[in-house]
Amino acid sequence: xxxxxxxxxxxxxxxxxxxxxxxxxxxxxxxxxxxxxxxxxxxxxxxxxxxxxxxxxxxxxxxxxxxxxxxxxxxxxxxxxxxxxxxxxxxxxxxxxxxxxxxxxxxxxxxxxxxxxxxxxxxxxxxxxxxxxxxxxxxxxxxxxxxxxxxxxxxxxxxxxxxxxxxxxxxxxxxxxxxxxxxxxxxxxxxxxxxxxxxxxxxxxxx
Numbered sequence: 139x140x141x142x143x144x145x146x147x148x149x150x151x152x153x154x155x156x157x158x159x160x161x162x163x164x165x166x167x168x169x170x171x172x173x174x175x176x177x178x179x180x181x182x183x184x185x186x187x188x189x190x191x192x193x194x195x196x197x198x199x200x201x202x203x204x205x206x207x208x209x210x211x212x213x214x215x216x217x218x219x220x221x222x223x224x225x226x227x228x229x230x231x232x233x234x235x236x237x238x239x240x241x242x243x244x245x246x247x248x249x250x251x252x253x254x255x256x257x258x259x260x261x262x263x264x265x266x267x268x269x270x271x272x273x274x275x276x277x278x279x280x281x282x283x284x285x286x287x288x289x290x291x292x293x294x295x296x297x298x299x300x301x302x303x304x305x306x307x308x309x310x311x312x313x314x315x316x317x318x319x320x321x322x323x324x325x326x327x328x329x330x331x332x333x334x335x336x337x338x339x340x341x342x343x344x345x
Contacts, residue, residue, distance in 0.1 A: 153227050156235050163239045164214045170246035171206050174253045175199055199253040205331055206249040209269065209309075212335055213242065216276055216305060223294045224283050231282055231289065238275045244268055252328060262320035262327040266313050269331070273309030280306050301343070308337050 175196060217238075227235075248268040255261040283289045284299045312334050320327045337343065 151227050151232075153221060153224055156227060156232060157221055160214075160217055160235065160239060163243055164210060164217075167242050167245050168207055168210050171203050171210075171249055173246065174203055174250040198256055202249050202253050202328065205328065206245055208335055209331060210242065210245060212309070212338065213272060213276065219305070220276075220280055220283070220302065223291045223298070224289060225291050226289045228286075228289070231279070231286075234275060234279050234282060238272065238279065241268060241272045241275065245272075257325040259320050259324040262324045263317060266316040266320055266327060270310050270313035270317060273306070273313055277303070277306035277310065305338065305343050308343065309334055312337070 176199070245268060248265040251261045252258075252265045280299075280302045284294070284302070287294075312330060316327050316330050319330060
């Protein structure tokens with residue numbers, strides 16, 4: 139029994155539970171984004187013109203919804219790519235991932251905030267800070283497991299480690315620019331995040 143316990147402490151725990159929890163949190167967060175869109179008051183009858191006006195008036199919210207959904211999808215893909223090589227976990231690594239999920243779960247609120255207060259610098263700053271922290275935590279996650287190599291698969295090469303670091307830097311770098319931009323020209327801030335999926339499609343960020 140003592141030998142098994144010492145081996146578990148040396149090799150780390152399996153990642154099954156944290157992967158299942160992550161998938162669940164991402165699924166809920168991505169679903170909750172739709173709540174930032176408004177429906178007509180219950181029981182109120184709208185004409186075709188009124189319904190059209192209601193939908194058109196929410197054009198910015200539809201954009202925010204789509205943007206946040208894509209950004210969460212990018213984070214989920216990065217998480218999937220990282221855990222392809224992460225085979226074990228430990229207590230510190232678990233807490234890093236729990237912090238990641240805490241700020242992922244905050245994304246629907248951040249999205250609603252910039253939808254309800256469009257162009258407001260505080261709302262834009264909050265949204266940008268949320269993304270910056272998530273991106274930074276993902277980078278920390280990768281740095282931690284590649285430093286403690288017993289948590290990763292033996293097939294992980296230095297080239298793949300460097301590729302993961304490059305990918306992980308994109309979101310916090312763009313978010314940092316957005317944070318500065320929110321203090322200068324808040325209405326333009328949200329649109330800068332379109333750069334994230336575009337940059338990640340460049341050859342240097344792909345395997």
